Amino acid sequence: MGTPATDIEALTSQEYKYGFVTDIEADSAPPGLNEDIIRLISSKKKEPAFMLEWRLKAYRHWLTMTEPKWPNVHYPPIDYNSIIYYSAPKPKKQLKSLDEVDPELLKTYDKLGIPLRERELLAGVAVDAVFDSVSVATTFKAKLAEMGIIFCSFSEAVQNHPELIKKYLGSVVPHTDNFFAALNAAVFSDGSFCYIPKGVRCPMELSTYFRINAMNTGQFERTLIIADDGATVSYLEGCTAPMRDTNQLHAAVVELVAHDNAEIKYSTIQNWYPGDKEGKGGIYNFVTKRGKCAGVNSKISWTQVETGSAITWKYPSCLLIGDGSIGEFYSVATVNNYQQADTGTKMIHIGKNTRSTIVSKGISAGHGQNTYRGAVKMLKSAAGARNYSQCDSLLIGDQCGAHTFPYLEVKNPSAQVEHEASTSKIGEDQLFYCRQRGMSMEDSVSMIVNGFCKQVFKELPMEFAVEAQKLLSVSLEGSVG
Amino acid sequence: MLEIRNLEARVAGKDILRGIDLTVKAGEVHAIMGPNGSGKSTLAQVLAGRDTYQVTGGTVTYNGHDLLALSPEDRAREGVFLAFQYPVEIPGVGNTYFLRSAVNQIHKHRGEPEVDAVDFLALVRDKMKLLELDESLMTRSVNEGFSGGEKKRNEIFQMAVLEPKLCILDETDSGLDIDALKIVANGVNKLRSKDRAIIVVTHYQRLLNYIVPDFVHVLSAGRIVKSGDKTLAMELEKDGYAGILEEAAEGVGSR
Numbered sequence: 001m002g003t004p005a006t007d008i009e010a011l012t013s014q015e016y017k018y019g020f021v022t023d024i025e026a027d028s029a030p031p032g033l034n035e036d037i038i039r040l041i042s043s044k045k046k047e048p049a050f051m052l053e054w055r056l057k058a059y060r061h062w063l064t065m066t067e068p069k070w071p072n073v074h075y076p077p078i079d080y081n082s083i084i085y086y087s088a089p090k091p092k093k094q095l096k097s098l099d100e101v102d103p104e105l106l107k108t109y110d111k112l113g114i115p116l117r118e119r120e121l122l123a124g125v126a127v128d129a130v131f132d133s134v135s136v137a138t139t140f141k142a143k144l145a146e147m148g149i150i151f152c153s154f155s156e157a158v159q160n161h162p163e164l165i166k167k168y169l170g171s172v173v174p175h176t177d178n179f180f181a182a183l184n185a186a187v188f189s190d191g192s193f194c195y196i197p198k199g200v201r202c203p204m205e206l207s208t209y210f211r212i213n214a215m216n217t218g219q220f221e222r223t224l225i226i227a228d229d230g231a232t233v234s235y236l237e238g239c240t241a242p243m244r245d246t247n248q249l250h251a252a253v254v255e256l257v258a259h260d261n262a263e264i265k266y267s268t269i270q271n272w273y274p275g276d277k278e279g280k281g282g283i284y285n286f287v288t289k290r291g292k293c294a295g296v297n298s299k300i301s302w303t304q305v306e307t308g309s310a311i312t313w314k315y316p317s318c319l320l321i322g323d324g325s326i327g328e329f330y331s332v333a334t335v336n337n338y339q340q341a342d343t344g345t346k347m348i349h350i351g352k353n354t355r356s357t358i359v360s361k362g363i364s365a366g367h368g369q370n371t372y373r374g375a376v377k378m379l380k381s382a383a384g385a386r387n388y389s390q391c392d393s394l395l396i397g398d399q400c401g402a403h404t405f406p407y408l409e410v411k412n413p414s415a416q417v418e419h420e421a422s423t424s425k426i427g428e429d430q431l432f433y434c435r436q437r438g439m440s441m442e443d444s445v446s447m448i449v450n451g452f453c454k455q456v457f458k459e460l461p462m463e464f465a466v467e468a469q470k471l472l473s474v475s476l477e478g479s480v481g
Numbered sequence: 482m483l484e485i486r487n488l489e490a491r492v493a494g495k496d497i498l499r500g501i502d503l504t505v506k507a508g509e510v511h512a513i514m515g516p517n518g519s520g521k522s523t524l525a526q527v528l529a530g531r532d533t534y535q536v537t538g539g540t541v542t543y544n545g546h547d548l549l550a551l552s553p554e555d556r557a558r559e560g561v562f563l564a565f566q567y568p569v570e571i572p573g574v575g576n577t578y579f580l581r582s583a584v585n586q587i588h589k590h591r592g593e594p595e596v597d598a599v600d601f602l603a604l605v606r607d608k609m610k611l612l613e614l615d616e617s618l619m620t621r622s623v624n625e626g627f628s629g630g631e632k633k634r635n636e637i638f639q640m641a642v643l644e645p646k647l648c649i650l651d652e653t654d655s656g657l658d659i660d661a662l663k664i665v666a667n668g669v670n671k672l673r674s675k676d677r678a679i680i681v682v683t684h685y686q687r688l689l690n691y692i693v694p695d696f697v698h699v700l701s702a703g704r705i706v707k708s709g710d711k712t713l714a715m716e717l718e719k720d721g722y723a724g725i726l727e728e729a730a731e732g733v734g735s736r
Binding site: 428430432433436437439447448453 | 529530531532533552553554556557558562563565567568569570571572573574579580582583586587590622639643
């Protein structure tokens with residue numbers, strides 16, 4: 001196919017044959033993208049005019065852009081005109097009991113130790129538990145509201161807090177940022193919004209109790225989290241349960257804003273469908289995540305455990321603007337079979353005495369290709385800034401690959417940058433040592449791998465850390481011996 | 482307990498063991514001595530089931546089982562313990578966690594319940610004292626940052642906790658100073674019992690002053706060329722391997 005821009009131009013120059021008005025009641029728009037589709041999305045969501053304008057601006061800019069070719073990943077060209085960009089949320093087919101669920105899926109839930117109630121929810125079983133969960137969610141929301149915390153879907157925020165959306169939307173990841181971010185800005189369906197007012201510490205891990213509800217937000221998700229002066233929040237995204245989706249392309253955007261002395265901790269476990277053993281059918285996960293430490297002594301910490309998706313393209317980053325602000329990135333990325341991951345971070349030091357820490361653990365098994373790509377920039381203004389980076393790769397088997405691309409740019413002589421990197425193979429000697437002490441081959445692999453990732457796992461909230469360990473074992477099953 | 486008949490093994494295409502015959506009964510301590518490259522360590526690794534070594538002939542019967550048919554982990558669960566010549570580091574895996582997992586694997590294999598964390602700690606403390614190991618080692622990663630002596634003591638400490646039936650010590654004395662050697666020997670001697678057999682693989686007679694063997698075997702070019710009691714070790718110390726090795730027609734393989 002040609003470039004998406006020309007395809008889309010060709011399409012937009014045609015008369016829109018499905019007709020805008022008649023289609024408005026339909027469940028989904030026809031495949032393809034043009035301004036009418038964007039107007040449809042915006043009107044379906046009853047958005048204020050400024051939102052439509054913003055989307056259209058993004059779309060027009062996207063038309064001028066081309067897909068990035070620099071990541072170390074390979075996939076057939078994506079036909080952006082075969083994608084359906086709007087479809088009304090359809091309730092999933094409800095099952096009567098777990099007996100109707102695919103036994104393979106149940107086995108995986110079991111290995112991951114997912115609580116029974118959540119299994120039912122994940123598998124789409126219609127039980128009272130669903131209502132329980134909703135009422136739990138409602139209770140927590142009421143408690144949060146009392147403290148002035150806003151935590152809702154992005155669409156609700158657009159309706160109820162347009163002034164916040166207007167102020168912050170695109171303030172960290174502008175609609176012009178990159179190809180996928182521009183596409184997301186034009187067509188994003190929904191996502192989460194969170195605002196923590198001045199001086200408030202959010203008393204619970206946000207979204208722990210809501211993760212089930214946030215599951216069906218679709219392929220173009222958008223999240224915006226704002227911590228006002230002195231506020232703190234810990235946000236969890238994702239779920240260890242394997243997530244299947246008929247949409248192959250996922251292009252999400254996450255924006256974080258931390259004001260003076262505020263702290264945001266953002267943890268992700270990503271386990272999208274990675275494709276089959278030959279690598280067919282997996283999700284392409286092209287995500288833009290960025291945090292802005294706008295205020296003095298603010299802190300943003302990204303922790304991610306990436307085990308899913310056929311292709312991952314993702315660089316959770318920090319703009320360290322406020323003096324004394326801190327950015328952190330802790331990552332475990334696993335690839336098995338034919339998975340490819342190009343992930344890392346950018347730490348842009350702008351303010352004085354800003355500090356950043358990068359700990360990246362890449363695990364490659366099967367034919368997987370794992371790339372760490374990180375940039376550390378110390379601008380002229382970043383006097384006394386410091387960075388420490390550590391990138392370790394672990395190889396399992398001899399068909400996989402690990403690659404490291406660190407970019408360093410230091411423009412202030414008082415700034416310090418430290419980078420350590422290592423690549424190791426799971427040693428035959430380590431495996432034999434464990435087995436000689438009675439551990440099975442798979443337990444041995446999982447023990448060694450979890451040891452390798454310990455530095456990152458200890459950054460995760462407790463229950464998430466336990467799930468992450470189990471997830472890693474399941475992801476690497478059968479990779480040795 | 483252990484019957485080795487005409488055992489042959491090779492590694493990287495090279496024949497190392499060329500027909501080992503050895504019978505070890507419960508309660509006995511056997512020392513396997515020999516120059517470098519004679520196949521001592523290979524014998525230890527083959528008994529533990531390392532698959533980089535290829536068994537090309539012979540049989541090994543362990544408590545009535547065909548030992549060679551068992552996976553390394555099943556051998557371990559059945560009570561075969563190898564104290565490694567070069568204990569392996571496993572970064573990020575806690576020493577206590579590792580050892581407790583090992584204990585639980587054995588319990589599971591025997592159909593016994595998992596060991597209670599509190600009981601386990603009490604057991605561990607007790608055995609640590611025996612090996613004069615610092616408690617701080619238990620909170621560190623397996624063998625990571627341990628001194629050479631600490632690694633070797635840690636092996637014997639694991640052995641003391643796991644209480645195996647057949648203990649194979651592969652050059653446990655190498656790299657130990659005399660104080661550490663005495664501590665290790667003391668730990669091993671505490672484990673001597675009528676239900677347990679111990680095979681001590683060593684190059685030097687020194688260790689055998691502290692762990693006094695019932696039998697001594699001299700290995701050369703992959704065969705046992707001479708067996709005797711502890712006086713054989715003393716003879717070796719006095720005259721070196723050369724005198725005994727004259728009997729063996731083949732030269733010494735290189736390492």
